[in-house]
Structures are given as structure tokens and as C-alpha cells.
Amino acid sequence: PSKTYATADSFMVRLIATSNNNCSDTAFKPVVTYAQPLANFSINDSDQCFRGHQFIFTNTSTLSKGSKTYLWSFGDNTNSSDTSPNKTYSSYGNYTVKLKIVSDKGCLDSLSKQVLVYAMPMAKFSVNDSDQCFKNHNFIFTNNSSIPVGSNTYNWHFGDGSTSTSTSPSKTYATADSFMVRLIATSNNNCNDTAFKPVVTYAQPLANFSINDSDQCFRGHQFVFTNTSTLSKGSKTNYWTFGDGTSSSQNDPIKTYSSYGNYTVKLKVVSDKGCSDSLSK
Numbered sequence: 001p002s003k004t005y006a007t008a009d010s011f012m013v014r015l016i017a018t019s020n021n022n023c024s025d026t027a028f029k030p031v032v033t034y035a036q037p038l039a040n041f042s043i044n045d046s047d048q049c050f051r052g053h054q055f056i057f058t059n060t061s062t063l064s065k066g067s068k069t070y071l072w073s074f075g076d077n078t079n080s081s082d083t084s085p086n087k088t089y090s091s092y093g094n095y096t097v098k099l100k101i102v103s104d105k106g107c108l109d110s111l112s113k114q115v116l117v118y119a120m121p122m123a124k125f126s127v128n129d130s131d132q133c134f135k136n137h138n139f140i141f142t143n144n145s146s147i148p149v150g151s152n153t154y155n156w157h158f159g160d161g162s163t164s165t166s167t168s169p170s171k172t173y174a175t176a177d178s179f180m181v182r183l184i185a186t187s188n189n190n191c192n193d194t195a196f197k198p199v200v201t202y203a204q205p206l207a208n209f210s211i212n213d214s215d216q217c218f219r220g221h222q223f224v225f226t227n228t229s230t231l232s233k234g235s236k237t238n239y240w241t242f243g244d245g246t247s248s249s250q251n252d253p254i255k256t257y258s259s260y261g262n263y264t265v266k267l268k269v270v271s272d273k274g275c276s277d278s279l280s281k
Contacts, residue, residue, distance in 0.1 A: 008035040008064065034105035035065040041084075041099050043115060049191035050092045050120045059084045061101045061109075071100045075115075092119040092149065121147040123185035123195035125168075130197065133275030134176040134204035143168045145185040145195075157182040159199075176203040176232065202273040203233040209267050211281065223255045229269045229277075239268040 005011065010032045018024040044056040059070065072080040074087050075095030089095065095117070100110040128140040145152055156164040158171050159179030173179065178200045186192040212224040227238060240248040242255050243263035257263065268278040 005033050008033045034107050035063055035103065036107050037061060037063040037068050037101040037103050037109045039099050039101045039109040039111040041111065043113060046114065047116045047118065049118045049189070051191070053088060053117055055087045055115055057085055057087065057097070059099065061099070063103055067104045069102050073098045089117050092117045118187065118189040118191050119147055119149040120191050121145060121152045121185040121187045121193045123183050123193040125183050125195055125197065127197060127199060131200045131202065133273065134201045135275065135277065137201050138170055138172055139199055140170045141168055141181070143183070145183070147187055150188045152185045152187055155184040155186070173201050176201045202275050203231055203271060204275050205229060205231040205236050205269040205271050205277045207267050207269045207277040207279040209279065214281065218260045221256060225253050225255065225265065227251045227267065229267070231269070231271055234272045236272070237270045239270065241266045
């Protein structure tokens with residue numbers, strides 16, 4: 001006969017041989033079924049983004065009697081004999097993790113599971129000019145983000161509460177100030193990366209002046225120019241031209257002409273950041 005047992009244990013097998021004359025003899029042999037290990041394990045998260053990923057394997061294998069050893073293979077030619085190892089991979093990809101359990105009697109079992117490391121996007125962008133005067137400023141952002149596998153979506157934060165989902169947006173601000181622009185690139189597997197760049201809109205001077213009397217007789221004439229230009233932040237320099245080839249850098253110049261005529265007086269105001277405005281009368 002052949003025999004399988006329902007439990008792991010030691011058994012004494014007895015054979016009784018009886019002749020046709022009812023003579024008998026008995027033989028004995030012991031047999032043993034060793035306890036069978038059962039391989040099993042859990043994973044904290046089988047799908048992870050590459051940046052900061054860590055697979056934590058919790059070994060839940062069982063063996064009713066005796067001792068056992070473990071051999072893990074992680075699918076990237078690395079191994080471990082730890083009971084419950086942690087694992088990080090050097091690149092994105094799909095990996096087969098296998099746990100093999102061997103009892104002290106040489107009985108074994110194994111189990112394999114898949115883990116997936118998602119490729120990371122790389123957020124990157126450039127700007128046409130990160131420092132601009134407020135008048136007619138326009139920041140043009142060029143998106144240079146990439147991902148080795150998959151696709152990205154984008155979310156821009158411009159530092160003034162406004163946002164955009166365009167790939168390469170442009171932006172004008174309502175005030176002269178410093179702003180931190182943030183680009184978040186998110187992959188189709190919900191992995192993300194962030195890039196930052198500061199931009200500045202410099203305060204814009206506003207040129208203005210008044211004249212004591214813009215029409216005067218030649219004898220005894222004297223034009224008094226009062227500078228009423230403004231600049232919210234920083235310092236400014238004044239450049240006056242009087243229309244007769246003469247100029248001045250005074251704040252409030254006084255001018256007399258050498259002959260009668262019609263003259264165009266221009267005031268150009270330049271801030272310490274190179275922003276300018278002008279007015280002619």
C-alpha cells in the first residue's frame with residue numbers, strides 16, 4: 001500500500017504476515033511526517049513613488065514545530081536573510097519579491113509578490129527675466145520638466161494667491177513686490193516634484209512736475225520747475241532736458257532761455273533699480 005497522513009507526527013508502521021496455515025510474523029518501521037512551513041508576508045504599500053520609497057515586508061510565515069530560516073530575493077539581484085526586511089530600490093521599475101522559508105528538517109515553502117516603483121517627475125522651469133520693472137512687466141515661464149516614463153500635469157503657484165494649470169504660463173502682478181513662484185509637476189501615478197524660483201517686480205517711478213508759468217515774456221522770464229514725481233520704494237535720479245540743448249539733474253531746477261521760442265521740457269526719472277518714467281510739457 002501507499003499512505004498519506006493528515007497530520008505531521010511520528011507513526012509506527014506494523015506489517016503482519018500470516019501463512020495459509022495461520023502462522024504469522026510481524027515487522028515494524030517508524031515513519032515521520034515533518035511539520036510543513038507556510039510562507040506568507042505583507043507589504044506596507046506595494047506601489048510607491050521612487051523618491052522616499054521604502055518597502056516594509058512583514059513576515060507572517062508559520063511552522064507548527066521546529067525552527068526555520070528565511071531567504072528573501074527582491075528581484076534586483078539582492079537578497080536578505082532577515083525575518084522582516086526593509087527594501088529601497090536604485091531605480092524605478094516592477095520587481096518580483098520572493099520569500100523562501102526552510103524548516104530545520106529541510107521542508108520548504110515560498111511565496112512571491114509584485115512591487116512597483118513609479119518613475120519620478122523632475123520639475124524645472126526658466127523665466128525670461130526674473131527682475132522686471134513694474135511698468136509693462138510680463139514674466140514668461142518656460143516649463144522644462146521631464147519624466148522618464150509616463151506623463152505629467154502641472155500646477156503653478158505665483159506667490160500672490162493666483163494659480164495656473166497651463167504648461168508654460170505668463171504672469172503679470174498687481175503690485176511691485178517679491179514673489180516665490182512654485183511649479184508642482186505630478187505624474188500620472190500621482191508622484192510629484194516641486195521647483196521654486198523668486199521673481200521681483202521693482203517699484204515704478206511716476207514722473208510729474210509743475211511750472212510756475214508755462215508762457216512768459218522774454219524780459220525777466222524765469223521758469224520754476226517743481227518736481228512732484230513719486231517712487232514707492234528705493235531712490236530715484238532726475239534727468240531734465242529743456243529743449244535748447246541744456247540739461248540738469250537737480251530736483252527742482254530754474255531755467256531762463258537765451259532767446260524767445262517754443263521749448264519742450266522733459267523730465268525723466270530713473271529708480272535705483274533702473275526703472276524709468278518720463279513726462280514732457
